[in-house]
Amino acid sequence: MTTDEPQRPDLARELIARAAESSAYRAKRVRDQLDAVQLGRARHIDHANTNVLRRILGEHDWPGHRLVGPTAARAAWSIALHSDDDPAFQRAATTLLGRAVQAGDALVQHWARLHDRALITSRRHQEYGTQYQLCADGIELCPLRAPESVDARRATVGLPPIAVALKAVRRRYTPDGSADESPTVVLTGAA
Structure with a gap:
């Protein structure tokens, strides 16, 4: 082996x-x-x-x-x-x-x-901004602790800036720019 x-x-x-x-x-x-x-x-x-x-x-x-x-x-x-x-x-x-x-x-x-x-x-705020909700209005970030420092935290674990990740997730789940899904679905970030 x-x-x-x-x-x-x-x-x-x-x-x-x-x-x-x-x-x-x-x-x-x-x-x-x-x-x-x-x-x-x-x-x-x-x-x-x-x-x-x-x-x-x-x-x-x-x-x-x-x-x-x-x-x-x-x-x-x-x-x-x-x-x-x-x-x-x-x-x-x-x-x-x-x-x-x-x-x-x-x-x-x-x-x-x-x-x-x-x-x-567990109904708490996330740390790294990797979790999203697919809602009727599109894709939104789940609640986030200290959003002003999220990019610094993401960098410590090798993740791209939140704006880049959110753009990639939106492109992945709503390729035509629309999100007609009525239920809220928690998604994990792909970027």
């Missing part, structure tokens, strides 16, 4: 498959293309994914690059990011991901986005 191969390819495959299925539902949800049954299925998938990741965290700590490889580590992050129905789990996952970042086994940008998401789901 080379150092580039994950220690647990079985976990890697499971994480990647679960995150891909959840992502497909989320893409349709953002475009308001899911009926009530499909919405329920998407919620069930996210709940099941949370439970699987909870088990993995309990057995292995954060599934970082060494354990599952970069693609599956990203999948684990995505699963944690979308565990909105369990804010306590999201906070615990943020702590474990932070430890993996300190050990050089995960990306600090993933930690920053998960940290912000955990704050938002």
Whole structure:
């Protein structure tokens, strides 16, 4: 086994498959293309994914690059990011991901986005400006602590200035400049 191969390819495959299925539902949800049954299925998938990741965290700590490889580590992050129905789990996952970042086994940008998401789901203001809301009027930044210093905080974790990130997210989710979505959907910043 080379150092580039994950220690647990079985976990890697499971994480990647679960995150891909959840992502497909989320893409349709953002475009308001899911009926009530499909919405329920998407919620069930996210709940099941949370439970699987909870088990993995309990057995292995954060599934970082060494354990599952970069693609599956990203999948684990995505699963944690979308565990909105369990804010306590999201906070615990943020702590474990932070430890993996300190050990050089995960990306600090993933930690920053998960940290912000955990704050938002706990009804607090985010730190790095990575979480957005898709509203009837377009895409808005979720509540932000100390907006005047957000770019300095973003720079510490390798994120671009907030204006650049917000422009990229708006372009990604409203390519024609319109946002007719009536429900509010929390989005994670792509930039």
